[in-house]
Amino acid sequence: MNFVKRYLLPRLIIYFLVIFIGITTVFIIPRLLPTDPVLQTITRLRAQGAYMDPESTQRTIETLQELFGLKGSLSDQYVKFWQRLFKGDFGPSFFQFPTPVMTLIKQSLPWTAALLLTTTLVSWLLGNILGGFAGYFSSRRWGKILDYFAMVIRPMPYYILALGLLILFAYVFPIFPLGGGYTIGMRLTWSWNTFLTLLRHAFLPALSLLLIGIFVWFQAMKLVVQSVKTDDFVKYAEIGGIKSNKIARKYVIKNAMLPQITGLALSLGQIFSGALITEMVFSYPGLGTLLYNSIFTGDYNLLMGITAISILVVTTSILVIDLLYPLFDPRVRYK
Amino acid sequence: MKKLLTVLLFFSLGLIVFAELTVPRNETLIVNQLTGRVGTPGNFNLWVGWKWSDRGLQNLLLEPLWCVEYATGEIINALAAEPPIYNKDFTQLTIKLRKGVYWSDGVPFTADDVVYMIELSKNTAGFAYNSQMQEVKEVKKIDDYTVQIELVKPNSRFHTYFLDRWGGFRPLPKHVFEKVSDPLTFEFNPPVGTGPYVLHSYDTGGYWTVWQRRDDWQRTPTGILYGMPQPKYVAVMTYGGPDKQVLAMAQHQLDAADLTMEALRAVLMRVSTTRAWRKDYPWTVNIDPCVTGVTLNNMVEPYNNKDVRWALALAIDIVEYAGNAFDGAVTISPIHIPLTKSYMDTYFTRIEDWLKNFEIDIGDGQKFKPYDPNAGQRLAEYAKKRGYPVPKDPNEIKYIFGPGWWKYAPDVAEKLLIKNGFKRDPRTRGWLLPNGEPWKITVYCTNTNPAHPAYRNAFAVAQEWRKFGIDVDVVVFDTPTVVQQGNYEVSSDWPAAEPWGGHPDLYRVLDPFNSAYMVAIGENAAWGNYSRWTNPKMDKIIESLRLTDWNDTENIVKLGLEGLKLLIEEMPTIPTFNYPGVVAWDEYYWTNYPGAENMYSQPYHHWPNLKYMLPFLKPTGRK
Numbered sequence: 041m042n043f044v045k046r047y048l049l050p051r052l053i054i055y056f057l058v059i060f061i062g063i064t065t066v067f068i069i070p071r072l073l074p075t076d077p078v079l080q081t082i083t084r085l086r087a088q089g090a091y092m093d094p095e096s097t098q099r100t101i102e103t104l105q106e107l108f109g110l111k112g113s114l115s116d117q118y119v120k121f122w123q124r125l126f127k128g129d130f131g132p133s134f135f136q137f138p139t140p141v142m143t144l145i146k147q148s149l150p151w152t153a154a155l156l157l158t159t160t161l162v163s164w165l166l167g168n169i170l171g172g173f174a175g176y177f178s179s180r181r182w183g184k185i186l187d188y189f190a191m192v193i194r195p196m197p198y199y200i201l202a203l204g205l206l207i208l209f210a211y212v213f214p215i216f217p218l219g220g221g222y223t224i225g226m227r228l229t230w231s232w233n234t235f236l237t238l239l240r241h242a243f244l245p246a247l248s249l250l251l252i253g254i255f256v257w258f259q260a261m262k263l264v265v266q267s268v269k270t271d272d273f274v275k276y277a278e279i280g281g282i283k284s285n286k287i288a289r290k291y292v293i294k295n296a297m298l299p300q301i302t303g304l305a306l307s308l309g310q311i312f313s314g315a316l317i318t319e320m321v322f323s324y325p326g327l328g329t330l331l332y333n334s335i336f337t338g339d340y341n342l343l344m345g346i347t348a349i350s351i352l353v354v355t356t357s358i359l360v361i362d363l364l365y366p367l368f369d370p371r372v373r374y375k
Numbered sequence: 376m377k378k379l380l381t382v383l384l385f386f387s388l389g390l391i392v393f394a395e396l397t398v399p400r401n402e403t404l405i406v407n408q409l410t411g412r413v414g415t416p417g418n419f420n421l422w423v424g425w426k427w428s429d430r431g432l433q434n435l436l437l438e439p440l441w442c443v444e445y446a447t448g449e450i451i452n453a454l455a456a457e458p459p460i461y462n463k464d465f466t467q468l469t470i471k472l473r474k475g476v477y478w479s480d481g482v483p484f485t486a487d488d489v490v491y492m493i494e495l496s497k498n499t500a501g502f503a504y505n506s507q508m509q510e511v512k513e514v515k516k517i518d519d520y521t522v523q524i525e526l527v528k529p530n531s532r533f534h535t536y537f538l539d540r541w542g543g544f545r546p547l548p549k550h551v552f553e554k555v556s557d558p559l560t561f562e563f564n565p566p567v568g569t570g571p572y573v574l575h576s577y578d579t580g581g582y583w584t585v586w587q588r589r590d591d592w593q594r595t596p597t598g599i600l601y602g603m604p605q606p607k608y609v610a611v612m613t614y615g616g617p618d619k620q621v622l623a624m625a626q627h628q629l630d631a632a633d634l635t636m637e638a639l640r641a642v643l644m645r646v647s648t649t650r651a652w653r654k655d656y657p658w659t660v661n662i663d664p665c666v667t668g669v670t671l672n673n674m675v676e677p678y679n680n681k682d683v684r685w686a687l688a689l690a691i692d693i694v695e696y697a698g699n700a701f702d703g704a705v706t707i708s709p710i711h712i713p714l715t716k717s718y719m720d721t722y723f724t725r726i727e728d729w730l731k732n733f734e735i736d737i738g739d740g741q742k743f744k745p746y747d748p749n750a751g752q753r754l755a756e757y758a759k760k761r762g763y764p765v766p767k768d769p770n771e772i773k774y775i776f777g778p779g780w781w782k783y784a785p786d787v788a789e790k791l792l793i794k795n796g797f798k799r800d801p802r803t804r805g806w807l808l809p810n811g812e813p814w815k816i817t818v819y820c821t822n823t824n825p826a827h828p829a830y831r832n833a834f835a836v837a838q839e840w841r842k843f844g845i846d847v848d849v850v851v852f853d854t855p856t857v858v859q860q861g862n863y864e865v866s867s868d869w870p871a872a873e874p875w876g877g878h879p880d881l882y883r884v885l886d887p888f889n890s891a892y893m894v895a896i897g898e899n900a901a902w903g904n905y906s907r908w909t910n911p912k913m914d915k916i917i918e919s920l921r922l923t924d925w926n927d928t929e930n931i932v933k934l935g936l937e938g939l940k941l942l943i944e945e946m947p948t949i950p951t952f953n954y955p956g957v958v959a960w961d962e963y964y965w966t967n968y969p970g971a972e973n974m975y976s977q978p979y980h981h982w983p984n985l986k987y988m989l990p991f992l993k994p995t996g997r998k
Contacts, residue, residue: 074854079899083855084425085503097899099506107501136414137424138501138559144414151580203618211622218623221580224405224610225397228579323615325580329412336853 048363055359062351066344067121071114075338077134078104084135084337108134108341121344130345135337141345144330151221152326155242155318156311159249164304166250167257172293174258175265176284187262190255202248202321209244216244219323245322249315257300264296271295298369305361309354312346396610396628398575398585401964401998404606404989406631406980407620408613413581419566419574422496422503422547423559429981430584431611436479436568437983438596439539440470440489440546443877444984445664446969446977448717450538450877451987453596454484454546454569456520458926459534465922466529470537472520477594478548479573486516491549493524501559504544507536531921532882539983540664540875570986571597571604583612597986604989606965617826624649627963631980634957635826636701648963652956652978653971656763657704657775660956660978661971662715664876666708667828668951669818669836670868673908674861674896677795677808684946685735686791689745690843691836692783694753697952699838700831703758705952707750707777711871711942712884713953714777716974721879723778726936730779733943738794743787750780777952785843799844806844815846819866821855828954833867835951858905861896870948872903879928881935882920888913888947908947913938967993 078101085100105111109120109131124131130141174183193201210218222228222237268274269292277287316328327346334342396403413427421432428434440455452458454476460469476484497508510533513525526533536544548567555561565574572586586609592598614620614629617638623629624642634642639658642649651658671678671687678684697705708714709730714723727748734742747753752769754776759765766772789799796809806814820833830851837847858866874884887903888910894900900907916938923930942948958978960968969976969988976988 074856076856079856079859081425096506096509097901099509101899103500103505133414135425139415139418139424147416147579147581206619207622211625214626218619218626218628219614220582220612221578223397224578224583224612225576225585225608227576320615321619323412323582323613323619325412325578325582330414333414 047366051359051362055355058355059351062355063125063344063348064118066347066351067118070338070340070343073338075336077108077338077340078110080337081134081137104134104137107137108132125348130348131341133334133339133342135333135339135342141341144342145327145345145349148325148327148330149312151324152311152315152328155245155324155326156249156315157308159246159253160304160307160311163250163253164257164300164307167254168261168293168297168300170254171258171261172265172296173288175262175296176269176288176292178262178266186258190258193251194255194259196252198248198252199317199321201252202245202318205244205248206321217241221325242324245315245318245324248321249318257303260303261293261296261300264299265292268292268296298365301361301365301368302358305357306354309350309357312350312353398587398608398610401994401996402607403585403610404608404630404965404992405610405612405628406985407629407633408583408611409633409979409981412613413577413584416577416579416581416584417564418562420558420561420563422492423501423561428542429611431572431574431586431609432566433539433542433545433983434981434985435572435586435609435611436566436570436574437545438476438569438986439543439983440472440537441534442539442543442983442987443664443875444977444987445715445717445876446662446974448715448721448877448879450875451600451984453539453600455537461531461924464529465531465533465924466526468524468526468533469517470522470524470534472522473596473599474520475594475599476569476596477591478550478567478569479589480548480551480567481591482548482550484546484569485519486522487519488546488549489522490514490516491553492544492547495547495552495558496544499558504536507544529921531924532880534925535875535883538875540877541982543983569595571595571989572609572986575608581613583610585610597990601987601990604986605992605994606989609985609989621645624959624961627961630961630963630965631968632959633981634959636704636957637826639957639959642959646961649959649961650968650970651959652969653775656758656765657701657955658957659701659704660958661706661775661953662713662974662977663954663956664713664715665869665873665954666711666713666871666950666952667832667867667954668870669832669949670858670866670870670906671948672861672864672866673906673947675864677797677814678864680795681945682791682795683797684949685745686788687840688781688946688949689784689788689791690845691781691839691949691951693750693780693951694757694783696835696839697754698757698761700828700835700952701955703754703761703763703776705754705777705955706775707754707780707952708950709746709750709778709780709943710939711948711950712874712881712939715876715953716774717877718874719774719778721932722935722939725932726939727778729940730943735791737787737790741790743784745781745784745787746779747782748779751777780951788843804844805846813846816840816848816865817863818847818849819858819863820849820851821853821858821866821868823851823853826957828952829867829869832951836865836867836949856899859899859902861898861900861905861907866905868905869903870906870950871942878925879935880920880925880931881938882917885913885920885935885938886917889917890914906947908945910941910945912941916941962995964995964997965992966995967991 132138133141174186177183209216222241228234274291277291316332319326319328331346410427410429413430421428438453442451442453444451454473456471456473493514496502496504510527512527515523517523551567571589571592573589575585575587577584588607614623617634620632621638621642625646652660673679693707697703706714712718730746734744737743751773755765755772798807800807808814818833818837820830822829833849837849840847858868871884872887887901890909892901893909916934920934969978977984
């Protein structure tokens with residue numbers, strides 16, 4: 041009961057408050073943009089060759105405002121927004137009218153989830169393991185080599201790294217394709233061939249994310265480990281004659297993992313914003329370009345849909361990690 | 376290291392066998408998708424919302440009633456058998472349809488389809504051309520191949536809604552749509568068309584769509600008019616930016632690309648089988664039916680003053696300007712339409728003498744002839760000095776670099792400004808407004824792509840006016856609404872609406888200047904008149920054009936010339952050069968693309984006319 045009152049309840053209140061404030065902000069901010077989705081749509085219609093005299097334009101503006109649900113006061117729109125949200129409906133995309141926002145997200149999400157979930161977890165795992173040991177055994181040669189790699193790759197602009205990989209492995213040595221999620225003209229089926237094709241197309245985008253991701257975690261972990269290893273309990277363990285491998289694993293890395301776990305929760309939540317540059321460089325499908333286009337075209341509903349999901353996932357991940365924290369850190373349990 | 380490289384090379388050569396295409400490459404034309412990744416890959420209903428029509432919908436699957444061909448200046452009768460027929464007061468339009476055309480599922484295309492699409496659009500809010508079709512009082516089928524439309528009010532240009540000009544209201548299959556409960560949410564998958572290709576496959580991630588030639592291509596307007604499209608397959612692929620397209624071209628994985636000048640130079644240097652619209656410098660497409668330049672807000676001081684507008688035009692050295700913007704690879708235009716070959720012949724040759732004699736009043740009873748007939752020649756000289764090959768024939772130079780432009784006359788510009796109370800700051804020599812404050816101009820550019828002419832025009836004009844003594848800034852952003860609502864002074868938006876491109880009628884250019892459409896700042900100006908300029912004389916020209924039949928070329932041109940002269944006299948906006956399109960083709964698998972030396976078709980693969988170009992391509996036989 042004490043756990044619920046002192047630990048769970050305050051966190052749940054904060055959880056719902058953050059979601060409420062976040063989603064309300066997501067509702068308001070796009071409406072402050074100078075981009076008008078109706079005019080953007082009309083511009084697109086003109087780009088499709090539609091010649092409209094001003095009378096037709098005015099009629100179209102009114103029709104689109106009606107269809108987009110942009111008529112009525114801001115408070116009416118806000119209430120309707122929450123009503124729809126509780127049903128898991130973000131309404132139609134303005135730019136890709138009348139396709140529902142959820143349909144668009146569902147189309148792109150599997151690509152993003154598969155790519156980013158894998159690369160986030162793998163880079164977190166490898167980066168922390170390597171960083172942990174390199175931090176503890178900082179005088180070893182392999183640790184220094186890893187450090188040099190990190191110093192070269194970590195500050196490299198991601199775009200340059202990605203483009204470099206693409207030029208090297210898709211142009212100079214054309215081992216991997218220049219872009220796309222799978223081969224042009226191919227129809228996706230449940231087969232080994234499809235799986236291999238998907239894997240081959242995902243390889244370079246994944247490699248670029250892994251390289252950056254691993255060394256980001258590596259450097260962060262190494263710094264934390266170097267700080268932890270000077271703590272008194274580590275000194276005592278060393279004096280006590282415990283083997284250095286065991287000290288690294290059980291004493292140092294375990295303690296240094298705590299901030300990294302919070303970092304992982306945040307990274308997992310950010311998956312839902314997609315990886316825009318990766319998608320652009322490798323012409324890879326995903327939520328990044330969807331989000332970018334929604335901002336660019338003033339597609340409020342789509343923008344709200346993606347960011348609201350992102351808010352939900354980030355806050356939920358943090359809540360879950362927060363609730364699991366006592367399992368990792370006994371000090372939290374004892375409080 | 377050597378061993379590693381050898382292994383990698385060997386491995387990669389082995390993998391090349393797995394071509395990035397499941398259809399035979401030598402039977403496939405691969406083109407870049409200009410509009411980028413498709414957001415709704417499974418939805419082919421382009422009559423509702425934005426549907427990335429250049430993914431093959433407009434350029435391969437569907438045929439319009441009429442289509443603009445700006446390379447030749449003609450209008451192609453596609454599904455229509457002949458030009459539109461209006462009654463005397465333009466309240467009735469008769470459309471004769473082409474016989475022998477079939478939808479790709481074998482159903483004949485008839486008047487029922489056209490009647491149905493108009494009624495469906497009129498009665499369905501949110502459907503394409505819904506607002507325009509409110510002008511229809513009644514639409515009826517006279518016989519299987521004749522449609523008659525009664526209009527609510529006279530409109531001599533009503534048929535232009537059906538004219539494909541990178542879009543238009545294209546016929547849809549009645550037999551498919553009439554079975555659908557909600558035409559707005561209907562995905563039209565698989566799509567059925569009257570064009571020569573049908574859907575083969577598409578990427579659920581939205582990056583590519585593959586089309587296959589119809590077995591019965593003879594029963595399509597393309598087949599009837601031009602013969603069999605040569606590629607059996609066409610793949611429309613979003614490779615991404617120009618850098619990616621260059622890489623794809625270097626591997627012969629892309630046949631037609633949309634590039635920047637820098638990327639074009641790279642691909643021409645690196646890939647021996649590639650070519651541009653023009654085989655030599657300036658390479659760029661100069662028949663695009665858009666004119667670029669600078670737009671001035673005529674509702675804001677001091678741009679509401681004609682003398683100021685002219686002073687700003689005369690403060691531009693067009694040769695230096697074109698050099699800064701596109702290294703001189705443009706066709707300059709002093710008038711408010713692009714000088715494509717057809718507009719050069721139809722309009723420029725008829726206005727040239729008037730331009731030479733045209734005078735402006737610069738005060739103190741002095742007159743000045745602002746037209747410089749040698750500007751095109753000067754631009755060619757600039758190119759020559761830069762080491763580019765330039766033809767010697769003045770007529771050829773005129774078609775490549777443009778005929779003439781406005782004189783670079785900063786002294787005259789100064790007189791015009793002083794006449795209107797402007798002064799130079801004695802200390803800085805910068806210009807002061809009549810109220811004594813420093814003259815500061817912010818040029819708004821609503822296109823963030825540095826390769827875009829709007830971007831290049833913005834920086835080029837800023838450079839010229841700074842040199843003249845005005846404090847100029849450029850602001851680049853993605854929100855055209857700001858300019859459309861008049862909250863600006865100068866922008867690099869198009870100086871006038873684009874003409875049809877394939878017809879002498881300038882109604883599309885002139886009508887936006889109609890005073891009936893004028894609104895206050897803060898409201899949306901008519902597209903094509905973000906300069907918010909009107910003139911009673913222009914109203915009369917527009918009114919006369921409305922009463923002139925589309926087929927009455929002589930009077931259409933006469934009125935068009937009057938409109939252009941008025942725009943020059945008033946200079947509400949400053950046209951600079953034709954839109955310089957940058958395309959590259961790889962002739963590794965296909966050849967005989969249209970080019971400046973062989974202008975049988977417009978050059979863009981994203982335009983609806985791609986299907987009319989394909990019968991002329993020739994396979995090279997390479998595997």
